[in-house]
Amino acid sequence: xxxxxxxxxxxxxxxxxxxxxxxxxxxxxxxxxxxxxxxxxxxxxxxxxxxxxxxxxxxxxxxxxxxxxxxxxxxxxxxxxxxxxxxxxxxxxxxxxxxxxxxxxxxxxxxxxxxxxxxxxxxxxxxxxxxxxxxxxxxxxxxxxxxxxxxxxxxxxxxxxxxxxxxxxxxxxxxxxxxxxxxxxxxxxxxxxxxxxxxxxxxxxxxx
Numbered sequence: 001x002x003x004x005x006x007x008x009x010x011x012x013x014x015x016x017x018x019x020x021x022x023x024x025x026x027x028x029x030x031x032x033x034x035x036x037x038x039x040x041x042x043x044x045x046x047x048x049x050x051x052x053x054x055x056x057x058x059x060x061x062x063x064x065x066x067x068x069x070x071x072x073x074x075x076x077x078x079x080x081x082x083x084x085x086x087x088x089x090x091x092x093x094x095x096x097x098x099x100x101x102x103x104x105x106x107x108x109x110x111x112x113x114x115x116x117x118x119x120x121x122x123x124x125x126x127x128x129x130x131x132x133x134x135x136x137x138x139x140x141x142x143x144x145x146x147x148x149x150x151x152x153x154x155x156x157x158x159x160x161x162x163x164x165x166x167x168x169x170x171x172x173x174x175x176x177x178x179x180x181x182x183x184x185x186x187x188x189x190x191x192x193x194x195x196x197x198x199x200x201x202x203x204x205x206x207x208x
Contacts, residue, residue, distance in 0.1 A: 002029075002033040003037050003087075004026070004030075004036055004039070004088075005084070006040040007091065007103065008022055011100065017093070017185070017188075017189060018092065029087060032200055039085070044100065048105040049074075050101070050105050055068055057071075058070065059109055060113075074109060075110070082128065087132045087134065088131060089134045090136065092135055092138075093139075094138065094140070099154055107161050116128055126164055126165045126167065127165065131169065133169060134196075135158055135172045137154060137155060137175070138176075139177075142176045142177050173199065
């Protein structure tokens with residue numbers, strides 16, 4: 001049975017393009033994988049607590065206090081969801097040229113030494129593998145090429161974080177120029193849906 005983990009991170013509610021496209025991805029994946037299970041995390045409406053002095057030892061040390069122990073429990077839960085997933089769908093709108101803080105907080109809890117990555121003399125090694133990741137990126141401008149590409153701290157950052165924990169089978173789907181008017185927005189959404197349909201129908205090996 002295929003397990004699908006879905007992460008939404010937009011704070012804009014139902015009008016969010018990334019949320020619309022994530023729903024499209026779920027629909028298409030379920031068409032291609034009848035009986036698949038779907039686990040959803042809404043990091044925009046139900047954000048994960050940011051790591052602060054009071055709880056950081058729950059992820060980066062030895063937990064002792066109530067806040068630290070709570071952070072460890074949440075980290076364990078998020079990592080377990082990720083381990084159980086065969087396919088991960090991430091809705092990642094561009095906020096200030098990067099990713100929403102809710103999604104960054106999720107990574108802060110998931111990137112944990114000894115659990116999702118390890119260090120050795122050869123350097124860091126990701127401990128998760130064999131998963132397909134579909135990242136849906138919505139953007140008001142156009143950052144895939146040209147002079148504005150240098151301002152894209154979203155996709156390179158996500159690719160680095162995912163690779164760091166061993167997730168290398170990653171497909172990025174862009175919905176760009178959303179701020180260029182209604183026609184540009186409609187064209188971007190339509191093009192993204194077409195790519196989602198193609199990608200969702202592929203096996204992980206074919207999508208790589």
